[in-house]
Amino acid sequence: MQRDPPTGKITIVDIARAAGVSIKTVSRVINQEEGVGDETRARVLEIVTTMGYRPNVSARSLSSRRSYLIGVIFMRVGAYHYVGEVQVGAMRACRRAGYHLVVEQVLPPEAVGGVQGFAEGLRDARFDGVVLTPPTCDDPEVLAAVETAGLPYVRIAPHREFERSPYVFMDDRKAAREQTLRLWNMGHRRIAFIDGPADHGSATRRRQGYIEALRDRGVEPRPEWIAKGEFLSLSGFDATERLLALPERPTAIFAANDEMAVGALAAAAKHGLSVPRDLSVVGFDDTPTAEAAWPRLTTVHQPTAEMAEAAVEMLIDGFGDERLRARVAARQLDYSLVQRDSAAPPLA
Structure with missing residues (x-):
């Protein structure tokens, strides 16, 4: 006969009864320990979810070597x-x-x-x-x-x-390459880049993707086209000020993150430039700021x-596996290009 579900606080005893296993087996499943078959483990986990059981972290810590x-x-x-x-x-x-x-x-x-x-x-x-x-x-x-x-x-x-x-x-490098080529395919040939912090690996990879895209099109990026930034909006503003002061200013600016791209939008407004008519600006990350900016920012969605x-x-x-670092695993997640309103073909 099927037991009625408990009406009070769900305990490990309730889970064991519902699953028809020992309390020790439930404990092993919850603590991700070995010694439980796959079918039993799956059944216990399903019951844990169905019954809404939440382990007591303090109690688990006392009964194991883990702090959780x-x-x-x-x-x-x-x-x-x-x-x-x-x-x-x-x-x-x-x-x-x-x-x-x-x-x-x-x-x-x-x-x-x-x-x-x-x-x-x-x-x-x-x-x-x-x-x-x-x-x-x-x-x-x-x-x-x-x-x-x-x-x-x-x-x-x-x-x-x-x-x-x-x-x-x-793949930051590939994403930045695609973002740069999107500007190129719109007709832009003077594409500047606002870099991120020197100690930030993703900034390096995004810069590499930008450079790679231009070289693939037979263009060697000019040093003055790459402006230093710090992943903050004020640094994007200052970098854009320097780029707009060049004798031949860019028609498009690719900022290595959205915060700096928003700073670029502000600098363009200060100089009376209409985005994207006079200057295209694109970013990277797809933060809420990108959606709230005006014009809405074309960017790369990072998960x-x-x-x-x-x-x-x-x-x-990997807990309990002493080979965690030796058994190196890598997991790659996908990005996507997000087209909004801040990029358009350059004026003829």
Whole structure:
């Protein structure tokens, strides 16, 4: 006879009864331990979802060597949309697996504390593992601190040492190449680029894609066409001011992220230029700002939340496997070009 579902708080005992297995088996499934067959594991997980069971993190921590805490590590937190999207994606994966998310910041090397303070904090944080976002994912001191602490980690969009750990990425270089060629196919021949921070791997790859696209069309980019930026809107404004002051100014500007592209729109407005009639401007990331800007920004959609979600999934899936770093895995997610209103063919 089928039991009526419990009416109070769902416990592990209720899950075991409904699945017809022992409490220990349910515990193994929830804690992602070995010793449970695939069919039994799937049945227990289905019942956990159906009954809305939420493991008690504190109780699980006391009964195991885990804290059920996942750390997501940032260095720059000025790009609020990016930070928010990473948190949303990471939180989704944590909730499914019964983990809690903790956000930490590594202060830049020039700041008081810096990486040394981060390394000391790792010893007290009791993370089960961490996800490293750019540029921390390529910082040798950060990587050394995490490895010294003996923590499993997965990186988002690293730029080098791919064999060092599992990682998640999208093809920034190919996306930037397609974005540049889209401007070329509109008829633009003077296409400038606003670069990102030197220590940010994605900025390097986007610049490479821009250069590659022009060289594929037989054009060697002029050094003055590539303006320095910092992934912030003010840096995009300043870079566009410099580009518009050139004797032969560009007809199109490709900014390496949307924040700088919005700064470019502001600079164009300051100089009385109509976008896209007098100047085309395109970005990268597809943030809410891109949709809210006027004109609405043509850009590249980066699946930021999905990349963070995948990184946490890879991290949790690797728990208990001492070969996590040796068994390097990479997961690639797709981008898409988003056509809006800020790019058009140049005036004849």
